[in-house]
Amino acid sequence: MENGRKRELQRKMQARHVVMLSLGGVIGTGLFLSTGYTIQQAGPFGTILSYLVGAFVVYLVMLCLGELSVHMPETGAFHSYAARYIGPGTGYTVAWLYWLTWTVALGSEFTAAGLLMQRWFPSISVWIWSAAFAALIFVLNAVTVKFFAESEFWFSSVKVIAVVIFVLLGAGAIVGVIPMTNSQPAPFFSNVISAGLFPNGALAILMTMLAVNFAFSGTELIGIAAGETVDPDKTIPKAIRITLWRLIFFFVGTIVVLSALLPMSDAGVLESPFVAVLERIGVPYAADIMNFVILTAILSAANSGLYASSRMLWSLADKQMISPIFLTLTKRGVPIYALIFSMFGGGLALFSSIIAPDTVYIVLVSISGLAVVVVWMSISLSQYLFRKRYIQEGHSVKDLVYRTPFYPLVPIASFVLCLASCIGIAFDPTQRIALYCGIPFILFCYGSYYVTNKYKKRGVKYVNQNQSH
Numbered sequence: 001m002e003n004g005r006k007r008e009l010q011r012k013m014q015a016r017h018v019v020m021l022s023l024g025g026v027i028g029t030g031l032f033l034s035t036g037y038t039i040q041q042a043g044p045f046g047t048i049l050s051y052l053v054g055a056f057v058v059y060l061v062m063l064c065l066g067e068l069s070v071h072m073p074e075t076g077a078f079h080s081y082a083a084r085y086i087g088p089g090t091g092y093t094v095a096w097l098y099w100l101t102w103t104v105a106l107g108s109e110f111t112a113a114g115l116l117m118q119r120w121f122p123s124i125s126v127w128i129w130s131a132a133f134a135a136l137i138f139v140l141n142a143v144t145v146k147f148f149a150e151s152e153f154w155f156s157s158v159k160v161i162a163v164v165i166f167v168l169l170g171a172g173a174i175v176g177v178i179p180m181t182n183s184q185p186a187p188f189f190s191n192v193i194s195a196g197l198f199p200n201g202a203l204a205i206l207m208t209m210l211a212v213n214f215a216f217s218g219t220e221l222i223g224i225a226a227g228e229t230v231d232p233d234k235t236i237p238k239a240i241r242i243t244l245w246r247l248i249f250f251f252v253g254t255i256v257v258l259s260a261l262l263p264m265s266d267a268g269v270l271e272s273p274f275v276a277v278l279e280r281i282g283v284p285y286a287a288d289i290m291n292f293v294i295l296t297a298i299l300s301a302a303n304s305g306l307y308a309s310s311r312m313l314w315s316l317a318d319k320q321m322i323s324p325i326f327l328t329l330t331k332r333g334v335p336i337y338a339l340i341f342s343m344f345g346g347g348l349a350l351f352s353s354i355i356a357p358d359t360v361y362i363v364l365v366s367i368s369g370l371a372v373v374v375v376w377m378s379i380s381l382s383q384y385l386f387r388k389r390y391i392q393e394g395h396s397v398k399d400l401v402y403r404t405p406f407y408p409l410v411p412i413a414s415f416v417l418c419l420a421s422c423i424g425i426a427f428d429p430t431q432r433i434a435l436y437c438g439i440p441f442i443l444f445c446y447g448s449y450y451v452t453n454k455y456k457k458r459g460v461k462y463v464n465q466n467q468s469h
Contacts, residue, residue, distance in 0.1 A: 011227075011228055011229060011230050012144070012145045012146040012149065012228060012230070013145065013146075013149045013225055013228050013229045013230060013235075014149075014229075014230055014235070015234075015235045015238050015239055015242075016153060017149035017150070017152070017153055017225075018222055018225050018229055018235055018236070018239040019238075019239045019242050019243055019246075020152055020153045020156040020157065020160075021149065021152050021156075021221050021222075021225055021304055021307070022218060022219050022221050022222050022239065022243045023156050023160060023218075023243060023246060023247075023250075026215070026216060026217070026218040026219055026247065027156070027159050027160070027163065027250060027297055027300075027301075028105075028109070028218070028297050028298060028300070028301030031163075031215060031250070031251060031254060031297075032274060032290075032293075032294045032297055035047075035215075035254065035255060035258060035273060036258075036273040037211070038050065038208050038211055038212065038255075039255070039258060039259060039262075039273070041200065041204055041207065041208050041211075042198075042200065042204045042205050042207075042208045043197070043198060043199040043200060043204070044192040044193075044255075044258075044259030044260075045192055045193060045197045045198070045259075046197070046198050046199075046200075046202075046204055046205050046208070047208070047255050047259060048192075048252060048255050048256060048259065049205060050205050050208050050209060050212045051212055051215075051251050051252050051255050052248075052252060053205075053209070053212075053417075054209065054212035054213055054215070054216050054251075055216070055244070055247055055248050055251065055252065056417075057213065057216075057376075057414060057417045057418065057421075058213075058216045058219050058244070058247065059244050060380070060410050060411075060413055060414035060417070061219075061220065061376045061379055061380060061414045061418075062219060062220075062222070062240045062243070062244060063240075063404045063405065063410050063414075064379050064380050064382075064383035064384075064404050064410060064411050064414060065077075065078065065220060065222065065223045065240075065379050065383070066236060066237055066240045066402050066404065067383055067386070067387070067400060067402055067403055067404040068081050068223070068379070068382060068383055068386060069222070069223045069226040069232065069236050070226075070232060070233050070236050070237065070400075070401050070402040071386075071400060071401070071402070073226035073227055073229065073232035073233075073236070074226060074227045074315070077223040077224060077226050077227070077315075078094065078098075078220065078223050078224075078375065078378060078379050078382065079091045079092070079094045079095035079098065079312065079315060079316070079378075080315060080319060081378075081379070081382040081383075081386065082094045082378040082379075082381075082382050083319065084382075084386075085381075085382045085385040085386050085389065086378065086381055086382060086385060088321075088449070088453075089446045089449045089450060090378060090446075091319070091321075092316070092321050092445060092446075092449040093442055093445035093446055093449065094374070094375055094378045095312050095315065095316050095321075096445050097367075097371035097374055097375060097441075097442070097445070098308070098309075098312055098371060098375050099309045099312045099313065099342070099345070100345075100364070100367060100368055100371060100441075101217070101368040101371045101372055101375075102305040102306070102308045102309040102312075102342070103305075103309050103342055103345035103346050103348075103349055104349045104364045104365060104367075104368040105301065105302070105305045105368065106134075106137075106302055106305050106306060106309070106342075106343075106345070106346030106349060106350070107346050107347070107348070107349025107350035107351075107352070107353055107361075107364075108349070108350075108353065108365070109298045109299070109301055109302040109305065110130040110133055110134050110302065110346065110350050111126070111130060111350055111353055111354075112298050113129060113130065113133045113295055113298045113299060113302070114126035114127065114128075114129035114130035114133070116291055116294060116295045116298070117129040117295070119287075119288070119291050120288075120291075130350065133299060133302070134343065134346070134347070134350075136299070137299065137302050137303050137306055138306070138339070138343050140152075140303055141303070141306050141307055141310065141334070141339055142330070142334055142336065142339060143332070143334070144332040144333070144334065145228050145332075145333060145334065148303070148307060151303065152300060152303050152304060152307075155296055155299060155300035155303060156300050158293065158296040158297075158300075159293055159296055159297040159300065160246075160250075162289075162293040162296075163250050163253075163254060166254065166257065166274065166277075166278070167249070167250075167253040167254060167257055169278075169281055169283070170256075170257030170258075170260070170261060170277060170281070171257065173187075173261060173280070173281045174187060174188060174189070174257065174260045174261065175188065176188075178281055179282075180280055180281065180282070181279070181280055181281070181282040187260055187261060188260070189260055192256075192259045192260055203427060206420065206421070206423075206424035206427070207424050207425070207427055207428040207431070209420070209421035209424050210369055210370070210373065210421050210422070210424060210425050210431055210434065211369075211431075212421075213372060213373050213376075213418070213421055214369050214372055215251070216247065216251070217372035218301070218304060219243060219247065220375065220376065220379065221304060221307075221308055222236060222239050222240060222243065223379070224307075224308050224311050224312070227311075233401045233402065236402070237402045257277065258273050258274075258277060261277045261280060261281075262276060262277060262280075274290050274294075275287045275290045278290065302346075305346075306339065306342055306343065306346070309342035309345070309346075310335055310338040310339040310341075310342045311335070311338070313326045313335070313338035313341060313342060314326055314327060314335040314338045317338070321449075325337050326338040326341070349361070349364055352364065362433065363433075363437045366431075366433045366434040366436075366437045366438060367434070367437050367438045367441050369431075369434050369438075370422065370425070370434040370435070370437075370438035371438065373418045373421055373422055374422075374438075374442065376414065376418045377415050377418045377419065379414075380411040380412075380414040380415040380418070381411070381415055383404055383411045384407075384408055384411035384412065384415070387404070387407055387408070387411075422435070
């Protein structure tokens with residue numbers, strides 16, 4: 001192991017790695033398992049609208065993140081931007097919120113992967129599979145950054161290809177090029193509008209926005225990887241551009257196919273709406289194929305998640321906000337203790353999902369759902385304040401390699417839209433718990449930052465006084 005003083009992470013990620021890392025974080029259980037719930041809540045047309053608004057919000061946030069991460073490519077980027085431009089307490093809170101989001105995700109992903117394996121190996125306990133997958137993901141992250149990036153590239157490729165084939169097959173079935181089983185006529189878009197445009201009212205769209213934002217979470221991984229990316233001023237803008245178009249195609253394309261081929265009443269109750277659609281098109285072994293794709297998707301999201309949470313801890317230690325032990329790197333530049341601690345956090349989340357699913361685990365999931373939106377708000381506000389200060393210090397905007405367009409409209413609009421989805425939760429009794437748990441957690445993070453900081457300053461003062469005697 002290298003001494004923590006030589007704190008250099010290695011720039012080994014290419015543009016293709018960063019794009020796939022971002023897509024890997026996004027295309028997970030949110031797309032494959034939660035879309036049915038959203039269709040049932042907001043109706044097919046409302047869901048398409050929700051995802052389009054969601055993609056628009058993500059794009060605005062990415063435009064803000066692009067300017068910041070190209071100008072200051074750091075690992076664990078956005079919490080240090082928040083610390084610098086909003087305040088150190090905010091930076092500290094954002095980092096812990098983000099760390100929690102991914103560690104909770106790790107717990108749920110390992111459980112889900114174990115459950116999926118039950119289809120093929122019903123006699124082997126879920127626990128054994130969960131532990132085996134956890135060990136695999138840990139090894140992929142612990143070897144080298146390049147090895148992690150390469151494994152993530154191939155994991156993501158499987159699901160990207162699967163989604164593309166699904167959308168193309170679905171489109172063929174919608175217009176009648178591919179015949180449906182039972183000789184059903186081609187549905188075209190009759191299912192999309194059969195229940196009316198907004199069957200549960202327009203407010204349902206606002207209420208589903210948090211679920212939609214959560215489904216899009218992971219796009220901001222581009223900012224975290226900036227510190228380990230080759231040539232960030234070219235790679236990051238390219239990755240942002242490609243990611244956005246792919247997101248619209250994958251999410252909106254998938255939702256259009258699901259909405260057109262499944263009646264709204266069926267969408268929410270099915271375990272995986274994808275399997276139902278493939279069976280209606282008559283794809284043999286549809287359930288097994290989707291089981292494999294969803295398994296790959298889950299492992300890929302866990303892979304991205306462990307990477308993100310370990311880099312957040314490394315970055316907090318780098319800013320001297322937590323113990324310097326998390327700065328320790330292996331010879332190949334992997335922050336090993338940050339990785340172990342994040343894995344341990346994921347293990348605790350997994351444990352709580354089994355021991356206390358109705359209390360501790362629900363609280364964790366609720367906080368992590370809200371956390372993503374709070375992180376996006378911090379990115380928008382940081383960019384707004386950064387540009388303001390940049391101009392005040394006498395710099396020219398023309399000197400920025402990557403500029404957020406339509407400033408200050410973009411950061412303000414992305415901040416307000418994220419805030420609106422937080423307000424939307426208050427109207428949904430099932431999601432309200434996110435506010436009840438999330439807000440106290442945020443206050444707790446602020447409080448702990450200021451308390452530890454106060455003691456740290458006292459300790460430094462005490463040392464200085466004793467040295468001067």
